[in-house]
Amino acid sequence: MSIYLALTVASLKMYFRNKQALFWALFFPLLIMIIFGIMNFDKFNSPNVGVYDAANNQASAALIQALKGNGEQKLLSVSVDELEAVHYELEFGSSRAVIEIPANYGIPGEFAEIKVTYDERFQQERAVVSTILGQVTDAVFKEAAQVPTEYRVENAIGISESVIEGQGQGFKAWLIPGIAAMAIMQTGLFTVVFTLVRFKSQGVLRRLKATPIGASHFLAGQLTTKAIIVVLQTYVLVIVGAIVLGVSVGNGRLGAWFDLTILALLGGALFIALGLAVSGWAKNEETAAPIANIITMPMMFLSGVFFPLSVMPDWLTRWSQFLPLTYLADGMRAITVEGASIATLGTELLGLGIWIVIAFVIATKMFRWE
Amino acid sequence: MTTVIDPVIVAKDLHKKYDEITAVNGISFEVRAGEVFGMLGPNGAGKTTTVEILEGMRDADSGEAIINGINVKDDPRAIKAMIGVQLQQNAFFDNLKLSEIVDLYAKLYLAKVDPVEILSRVGLDKRKNSKYAELSGGQKQRLSIAVALVNDPVVLFLDEPTTGLDPQARRQVWALIRKIQANGSTIMLTTHYMEEAEELCDRIAVVENGEIIVLDTPDALIDQLLETGFKPEKRIRGATLDDVFLNLTGHDLRDS
Structure with missing residues (x-):
C-alpha cells in the first residue's frame, strides 16, 4: 500500500x-x-424532428419517408418514437419539432389533422420544418389528385401548429x-x-x-x-x-x-x-x-x-x-x-x-x- | 543488513541463448564477501546477460545462479530486494528532484533512509533539489549508484559504471566504488576498460563469446603474461596521456 x-x-x-x-x-x-x-452549427444541420405515428399505415409511412427526403437530398432528420419520448426530446433540446400523425391519417373520407409543436426559441428551424411539412403534404395531396377517380382516396389534411419553450440549450x-x-x-x-x-x-x-x-x-x-x-x-x-x-x-x-x-x-x-x-x-x-x-x-x-x-x-x-x-x-x-x-x-x-x-x-x- | 553468506554469488554453468545467438555459454564463478569482482570483455561478450541473470532480470536457459544462499530462479523478488543494481542503460523519472527519486526508490524497497544522507555518500547532497535531466553523465551515474544503495544491499552490481564518462567523472566514480568497498560491501562490476579493472578489482574474469577464458587477480594475470617473455611495444614513460589530461584540467570534482 x-x-x-x-x-x-x-x-x-x-x-x-x-x-x-x-x-x-x-x-x-x-x-x-x-x-x-x-x-453555432445548428444552422447547417437539417433540423431534428420527432414523429409520433398514430396511424401506422402505408400512407403515414409514405409521409415520413417524404419528410426525410429522397436519397439525394436529405430534408429533415426524422426519428419516430412514442408520443412521450418525442415530446421529451423537444423539451430538452435534442429535437426542434414534434409532428403527430393522427390515427385517421390516410383513411378515406376522414379529415386528418397533423399536430406540430415547435420550440419557440428556434424560429429558423421552425420555418424550415413548417415549409417542408407544407410542401410534403401538398405533394401528397397533388399525387392523390392524379389518381383516376374510381381509385381516388377522399381525404383532407390539416396542419395545426403550437409552440412550447423548451429547456434545451x-x-x-x-x-x-x-x-x-x-x-x-x-x-x-x-x-x-x-x-x-x-x-x-x-x-x-x-x-x-x-x-x-x-x-x-x-x-x-x-x-x-x-x-x-x-x-x-x-x-x-x-x-x-x-x-x-x-x-x-x-x-x-x-x-x-x-x-x-x-x-x-x-x-x-x-x-x-x-x-x-x-x-x-x-x-x-x-x-x-x-x-x-x-x-x-x-x-x-x-x-x-x-x-x-x-x-x-x-x-x-x-x-x-x-x-x-x-x-x-x-x-x-x-x-x-x-x-x-x-x-x-x-x-x-x-x-x-x-x-x-x-x-x-x-x-x-x-x-x-x- | 542481511547476514552475508560467503561466497555471496555463485554462478554454476550458466547458459543463455537469444534466438540464434549464444550470449552465455557455460559461465561459472564465485564472488567472495567483501571483494570487488570484475567481469571484463568486449561489447557483446555476454557480461550484461550474465549480470542480468544474477539480478533476477532474465532467466537462464540452464545452470544455477545463487545469491546469498538463495537460488535466483526460486525467488527473484527476494533477490531483487537484497541486491543493489546499476543497470547499463537506466534512467530515472526526469521531472523529480534527486531527493525525491532516492526517497521513491527507498519506498519501493520498503527501506527507511534519509535521502540527503544517501546523496551525500555519492557527493550529490548539494544537488538534492536538481532534476535528473539537469545532471551531467557522471552525476547521473553517481545518482544511479546512490539509488542502488538505498536498501543496504548484500551485493552491488555495477554494469559498466564508467562507460561514456570523461576522465574526471570516471575517477570520481572509482573513488566512490573504493569507498563503498571499504565499508565492507561486495561489488560485482563489468567493464571494458582494462585500467578500470586494474584499479578497482580484487579478481577479474575475462569473458569472450559467452565463456570465461581466464579468472585471477590482476597482478597474477600480468605476472603470467610477463613470464611468457612478453614486452610492451612502447617504452614505459611513467605517465600516460590520461595523466597529462587530468593534470591540465584538474582532478577536483567538477559539479557545475
Missing part, C-alpha cells in the same frame, strides 16, 4: 510539473469548444459534454502512451523492473494518477465551457456532478487501459503516435463529438453507435443536457463496461517493461 501511494504521489508530481502537457490538456479542448460554440450545450468526453479519450490515451513509451525507451521501466515491486504496483499507481487527472480535467472543461458559452449543467441538479465523475472515471479507465495496451506494444514514440492517432481520430468524428450522429448516413451510425467514445459522449450529454441521472443510462454503462473489460484484457497481454 505504501509503495502504491509513493508511486501515485510521485507520478502526480511529475504530471503537474509538466506545465506544457497541462496547458495542452486543457487549452486544446477549450479552444475547439469555443470555436464550434461560436460558429441548443448546440452549445450539446457540444460541451462531447468535447469533455473527447478530452478524456485524448488525455487517457496520449498521456499514458507518451509517458510510458518514454520511460520504456529511456530505461526508467527497466530500472523499476530491477526493484522488488511487481508490475501491478507500478501500473496501479499510473492508473490512479491519470484517473485523478481525467476527472479534474472534466470538471474544468465543463465549468469553463458552461460559463463561456452560457449554458447550465444538468438543469442545475447537483447530483449531475457526481454522475459526471463516475462517467469520467469509467471513460478514463477505458482509455487509460487502451493507452497501456498501445504503450506495451510500441517500442518508441515514433510507432506509438500513429497507433494512438488511428484509435482516436476516427472516434473524434464518428462518435458524435462535434456533430450529432443523426447527420451521418445510417450505415455508418449502425456501427459507430458501438464505439467507446459514443457511449461516453452520449452518457455525459444525457447528464449535462437532459439532466438525466446515471441510473437511467443502462445502455451507455453496459457499453462502457464491455469496452473496459476488452481494453484491460488487451493491456495485460501487451504490457512489457522493455
Whole structure:
C-alpha cells in the first residue's frame, strides 16, 4: 500500500510539473469548444424532428419517408418514437419539432389533422420544418389528385401548429459534454502512451523492473494518477465551457456532478487501459503516435463529438453507435443536457463496461517493461 | 543488513541463448564477501546477460545462479530486494528532484533512509533539489549508484559504471566504488576498460563469446603474461596521456 501511494504521489508530481502537457490538456479542448460554440452549427444541420405515428399505415409511412427526403437530398432528420419520448426530446433540446400523425391519417373520407409543436426559441428551424411539412403534404395531396377517380382516396389534411419553450440549450450545450468526453479519450490515451513509451525507451521501466515491486504496483499507481487527472480535467472543461458559452449543467441538479465523475472515471479507465495496451506494444514514440492517432481520430468524428450522429448516413451510425467514445459522449450529454441521472443510462454503462473489460484484457497481454 | 553468506554469488554453468545467438555459454564463478569482482570483455561478450541473470532480470536457459544462499530462479523478488543494481542503460523519472527519486526508490524497497544522507555518500547532497535531466553523465551515474544503495544491499552490481564518462567523472566514480568497498560491501562490476579493472578489482574474469577464458587477480594475470617473455611495444614513460589530461584540467570534482 505504501509503495502504491509513493508511486501515485510521485507520478502526480511529475504530471503537474509538466506545465506544457497541462496547458495542452486543457487549452486544446477549450479552444475547439469555443470555436464550434461560436460558429453555432445548428444552422447547417437539417433540423431534428420527432414523429409520433398514430396511424401506422402505408400512407403515414409514405409521409415520413417524404419528410426525410429522397436519397439525394436529405430534408429533415426524422426519428419516430412514442408520443412521450418525442415530446421529451423537444423539451430538452435534442429535437426542434414534434409532428403527430393522427390515427385517421390516410383513411378515406376522414379529415386528418397533423399536430406540430415547435420550440419557440428556434424560429429558423421552425420555418424550415413548417415549409417542408407544407410542401410534403401538398405533394401528397397533388399525387392523390392524379389518381383516376374510381381509385381516388377522399381525404383532407390539416396542419395545426403550437409552440412550447423548451429547456434545451441548443448546440452549445450539446457540444460541451462531447468535447469533455473527447478530452478524456485524448488525455487517457496520449498521456499514458507518451509517458510510458518514454520511460520504456529511456530505461526508467527497466530500472523499476530491477526493484522488488511487481508490475501491478507500478501500473496501479499510473492508473490512479491519470484517473485523478481525467476527472479534474472534466470538471474544468465543463465549468469553463458552461460559463463561456452560457449554458447550465444538468438543469442545475447537483447530483449531475457526481454522475459526471463516475462517467469520467469509467471513460478514463477505458482509455487509460487502451493507452497501456498501445504503450506495451510500441517500442518508441515514433510507432506509438500513429497507433494512438488511428484509435482516436476516427472516434473524434464518428462518435458524435462535434456533430450529432443523426447527420451521418445510417450505415455508418449502425456501427459507430458501438464505439467507446459514443457511449461516453452520449452518457455525459444525457447528464449535462437532459439532466438525466446515471441510473437511467443502462445502455451507455453496459457499453462502457464491455469496452473496459476488452481494453484491460488487451493491456495485460501487451504490457512489457522493455 | 542481511547476514552475508560467503561466497555471496555463485554462478554454476550458466547458459543463455537469444534466438540464434549464444550470449552465455557455460559461465561459472564465485564472488567472495567483501571483494570487488570484475567481469571484463568486449561489447557483446555476454557480461550484461550474465549480470542480468544474477539480478533476477532474465532467466537462464540452464545452470544455477545463487545469491546469498538463495537460488535466483526460486525467488527473484527476494533477490531483487537484497541486491543493489546499476543497470547499463537506466534512467530515472526526469521531472523529480534527486531527493525525491532516492526517497521513491527507498519506498519501493520498503527501506527507511534519509535521502540527503544517501546523496551525500555519492557527493550529490548539494544537488538534492536538481532534476535528473539537469545532471551531467557522471552525476547521473553517481545518482544511479546512490539509488542502488538505498536498501543496504548484500551485493552491488555495477554494469559498466564508467562507460561514456570523461576522465574526471570516471575517477570520481572509482573513488566512490573504493569507498563503498571499504565499508565492507561486495561489488560485482563489468567493464571494458582494462585500467578500470586494474584499479578497482580484487579478481577479474575475462569473458569472450559467452565463456570465461581466464579468472585471477590482476597482478597474477600480468605476472603470467610477463613470464611468457612478453614486452610492451612502447617504452614505459611513467605517465600516460590520461595523466597529462587530468593534470591540465584538474582532478577536483567538477559539479557545475
